[in-house]
Amino acid sequence: MADLFQDEVRAEAREQPSADAPLADRLRPASLDEVVGQEHLTGPDGAIGRMVAAGKLASTILWGPPGTGKTSIARLLADAVGLRFVALSAVFSGVADLKRVFAEARTAAKAGQRTLLFVDEIHRFNRSQQDGFLPYVEDGTITLVGATTENPSFELNAALLSRTQVLILHRLDEEALGELLSRAEALEGTPLPLTAEARDALIASADGDGRFVLNQAETLLGMGIDQPLDPAGLAQLLQRRLAVYDKDREGHYNLISALHKSIRGSDPQAALYYLARMLVAGEEPLFVLRRLIRASVEDIGLADPHALVQCIAAKDAYDFLGSPEGELAIVQACLYLATAPKSNAAYAAQKAAWRSAKDTGSLMPPQNILNAPTRLMKDIGYGKGYAYDHDADDGFSGANYWPDEMDPLTFYHPVNRGFEAKVAERLAFWDEKRRERQKQD
Missing domain, CATH: 1.10.8 (Helicase, Ruva Protein; domain 3)
Incomplete structure (x- = not known):
C-alpha cells in the first residue's frame, strides 16, 4: 500500500490533475507564491522563501492544522530547489518502506540526484522509526520534510527535532x-x-x-x-464542520490552559467562551471540573473559601443531573471562579513549605508539643511545658512550635483581598501577641 501511495504522489508531481479530479487537487498551487495564508513562510523574508532563494533546503517539520497547505508546500519545495520528490504516509508505511526509500535515495545520490522525502503525519511513526531517519538526514542522503498536525515538542524525538527546523503554518484566515x-x-x-x-x-x-x-x-x-x-x-x-479538537492531544491542553488563565485573569466572558469550546467539542465534563477545582485552590484559595465549595457542588450537581442539564452547574462554578477575588498565597505557601521540608530532612519538633503516651516519654521531657491555647487569654499561647534547630519561617503571605484580608489581620494580631510574649520571657 505504501508503494501505491508513493507512485500516486510521484505521478501528481509530474502531471497535472485530470479534469475529473477533486476541486482541491485541481487548485493545488503551481508555485510557492500561489500558496495562500502562509506568506510569513513563503514570502521573501520567510524561512522557506530564504531557503529557496539560497537554493539550499534544510530538513524541516511543517506543523499546522489540517488543510493549510503542508503537502503542497513540500511538493513545491522539491520543484523549487531541483530535488527528487518522494512521499510516504506514516499511516500506511512501516520500517520496510523506509528502508526501501533510503536505499533508493542512496542510489539516486550516487547519480547526482538528491531526494526530498516528504512524510505525512510523521508523528504517527513511533520513537524507533523516527530514530531511523537520523543517519540519512545527517549524511545528506535525504532532505526530510515532515508534516504534522500535532505539537512536535510532544510527538517527535528530541534527536530528530535537533536535526530539523520547525515551521509553523497558520490556520487559513x-x-x-x-x-x-x-x-x-x-x-x-x-x-x-x-x-x-x-x-x-x-x-x-x-x-x-x-x-x-x-x-x-x-x-x-x-x-x-x-x-x-x-x-x-x-x-x-451542508453539514456544519465541527471544530478540530482531539481530547488527548494539543488542542485539549491549549483550551484548558486558556480556560484556567482566563479565570485567573478575572475575565468571565473569555472563561465561558473556552468552557463552551471544550464542552461543545465533546470534552469530558469531569475533566473540566477537575481543572476548575484546581483553579479554585491555586488562584483563589482563602480569598474566597466558597470557591472550592462551589466547584465541589458543581461536580455533585453534574453527577446527579448528567448532560446537558448538569452543564449549567459547571457554568455557574466557572463564572464564580472568574469573578471571585484572587490569591495564590496558599499555592505559593505550599511550594515554599515543600522546599523547606525537603531541605530540613527529619528534624524533631520541640519536645513540649510531643505526645507522651508512656512514662518513659514523660520522663525524658515529652510534652513538658506544653501551653494549652484554650486556657490562654484570647485563646492564644504564643508558644514555639518549630524544631529547636530552626528559626521560624513564613510560608503563607495572605493578600489584602476578599476573605484573606481578614486572615491577614488575624495573623498580624497573633504576631503582635508573640512579640509581647517574647518580651515577657
Whole structure:
C-alpha cells in the first residue's frame, strides 16, 4: 500500500490533475507564491522563501492544522530547489518502506540526484522509526520534510527535532479562504450559488481548513442550485464542520490552559467562551471540573473559601443531573471562579513549605508539643511545658512550635483581598501577641 501511495504522489508531481479530479487537487498551487495564508513562510523574508532563494533546503517539520497547505508546500519545495520528490504516509508505511526509500535515495545520490522525502503525519511513526531517519538526514542522503498536525515538542524525538527546523503554518484566515473560493469560481467559470452572508458563513464553518472549504464549494457547484442560498439554506444543505479538537492531544491542553488563565485573569466572558469550546467539542465534563477545582485552590484559595465549595457542588450537581442539564452547574462554578477575588498565597505557601521540608530532612519538633503516651516519654521531657491555647487569654499561647534547630519561617503571605484580608489581620494580631510574649520571657 505504501508503494501505491508513493507512485500516486510521484505521478501528481509530474502531471497535472485530470479534469475529473477533486476541486482541491485541481487548485493545488503551481508555485510557492500561489500558496495562500502562509506568506510569513513563503514570502521573501520567510524561512522557506530564504531557503529557496539560497537554493539550499534544510530538513524541516511543517506543523499546522489540517488543510493549510503542508503537502503542497513540500511538493513545491522539491520543484523549487531541483530535488527528487518522494512521499510516504506514516499511516500506511512501516520500517520496510523506509528502508526501501533510503536505499533508493542512496542510489539516486550516487547519480547526482538528491531526494526530498516528504512524510505525512510523521508523528504517527513511533520513537524507533523516527530514530531511523537520523543517519540519512545527517549524511545528506535525504532532505526530510515532515508534516504534522500535532505539537512536535510532544510527538517527535528530541534527536530528530535537533536535526530539523520547525515551521509553523497558520490556520487559513477569512481572506485566504475567500481567495480559495474565488479561485474555485474562476476555474469552474461560475459563481457560488450563495448570498454574501452565506459565503461568509461558509468561510466561518471551515475553521481555517482550505481543503474543507473547497470540498464544500465543489458540492455546491455540482448541485445545480438556481437561486443563491442564504445562511439558513446553506446550513440545511451542508453539514456544519465541527471544530478540530482531539481530547488527548494539543488542542485539549491549549483550551484548558486558556480556560484556567482566563479565570485567573478575572475575565468571565473569555472563561465561558473556552468552557463552551471544550464542552461543545465533546470534552469530558469531569475533566473540566477537575481543572476548575484546581483553579479554585491555586488562584483563589482563602480569598474566597466558597470557591472550592462551589466547584465541589458543581461536580455533585453534574453527577446527579448528567448532560446537558448538569452543564449549567459547571457554568455557574466557572463564572464564580472568574469573578471571585484572587490569591495564590496558599499555592505559593505550599511550594515554599515543600522546599523547606525537603531541605530540613527529619528534624524533631520541640519536645513540649510531643505526645507522651508512656512514662518513659514523660520522663525524658515529652510534652513538658506544653501551653494549652484554650486556657490562654484570647485563646492564644504564643508558644514555639518549630524544631529547636530552626528559626521560624513564613510560608503563607495572605493578600489584602476578599476573605484573606481578614486572615491577614488575624495573623498580624497573633504576631503582635508573640512579640509581647517574647518580651515577657
